Amino acid sequence: MAMMTSIWFRHLREAFFGFRRNLWLSMSAVSVVGVALFIFGLSMAISWSVYQMSKEIEVGVKVVLKTNDHSAQRQLLQQVEARPDVKSAVLIPKEDAFTKVQSAYGDRLTGALFKSADKLLERFPDFIEVFPKEATVRGINSLEKYLKELNSPLISDVKPVGGACVSELVTLSRSISIGLLLYAIALAALSAFLISNAIKLNITARHEEIEIQRLVGASNWFIRWPFLIEGTFVGFVGSIVPVPMLVFTFYIFKNFIAKYQMFSIGLKLSTLNLLVAGSVIFMGIVIGALGSIISVHRFLRK
């Protein structure tokens, strides 16, 4: 046990000396890791937030009815409600729909086209609004397909509601996230390259020492550990820096949304923070370890 402690203490000491030996290069690697992971965290946060928002938009399918027969309408309503993927279905008589539209547009609806509101009301159909349990584009599409395939003589049209909005939101967020993610990957590769160079400089400085270690029979892992610890440490420090910056950015974002009452804030910031912070730190460690493994592997293969 004491022997193991002593060896690990030695690895840590060597790693620390290595970090100090190339302080400026190590610090530049830390900065690039920090920037890469800030962007990575931002990309994650955007995807997560949009996913949460999309869940809050009321999406469903509007079924336009041909008939005024209330009992036939109720029968259709019950049939639709019985489906396992349907959360709720509501029958909306044309009077209610007309009132809603009239309150929104006022007298502009009548005028030249229709002489009176009654005439206009005649043109309004009754309809059923159906809301799927899975409030996603896939959920709506599946429901829409089912209703169309019913080929019911009662139905004149089936239209998705809110689906287009969600679809656009998801597509937009996906594009932004992919763009940011690609940029973050490029920066992560650059950071791994910088860490790898810092380690390479360190290996060059300790070239003679390592050669002797190899000659006297030091195992590859004995040689590798100090460099691996050094690289991981650089990655870890680089990942710590963007965490408070990301938390602050989310805080600002949350306040912005709340101010404009865009959504009812289903965003759970504590979950988001934990998720993003955890992923960012994990990525930092992976980048650091990867950078050092590349350099040491190349050297040990010689």
Next chain:
Amino acid sequence: MIEMHDVRKVYGNGVAALRGVTIKIEPGEFVYIVGTSGSGKSTLIKLMYREEHPTTGVVLINGINVNRVRDWKIPYLRRKIGVVFQDFKLLPKMTALENVAFAVEAVGQSRKKALQRSEELLQLVGLQERLNSFPKELSGGEQQRVAIARAIANKPAFVIADEPTGNLDPESSWDIMYLLEEINNNGTTVVMATHNREIVNTLRQRVVVIEQGLIVRDEQGGDYGYDD
């Protein structure tokens, strides 16, 4: 035991350093490898501690074919072999004690045990007064003694020395030879490449002469036998 069967070594630039060498070195032997510069001595030595790979042929260390040993197992093979170089290869920023302890630590011993063992070894090579001296504060002979202490630190079965007296004055050379002889008397196989006619002709041991990549003479108790 070290065995080589029809070993050939051709370097990337086309130079054939060894052109079919077969040799067997029994445990406990003391063998001089002699030959002119460029004859293939160093290549032969490097093949023994697997610093080089043969182009064709087989190198066996205690029955293990070193060409077939996986890379990650090479360190364990090297622990059976201590290597001494002409230029000592000591780390300048470490004291004599630390240089030896470094080799003991490298095979996984604790710092405390490594320092304890190194002190014993440096006493054995007569440097008990110079434990804390840095290489530049030591004479050539003393530096080579530190290197020998480091080579035997992990109790190897073989010590391979590539011209260990090449950089030393005659008096220091003899000190080193007596030390190697003592190591050999304790059961360790010693293989030594050398140019030192006087040593070979005085401390009579097995002599293997290499010329142009071939063994031209292998004689127990032989002499140097040719002009440099």
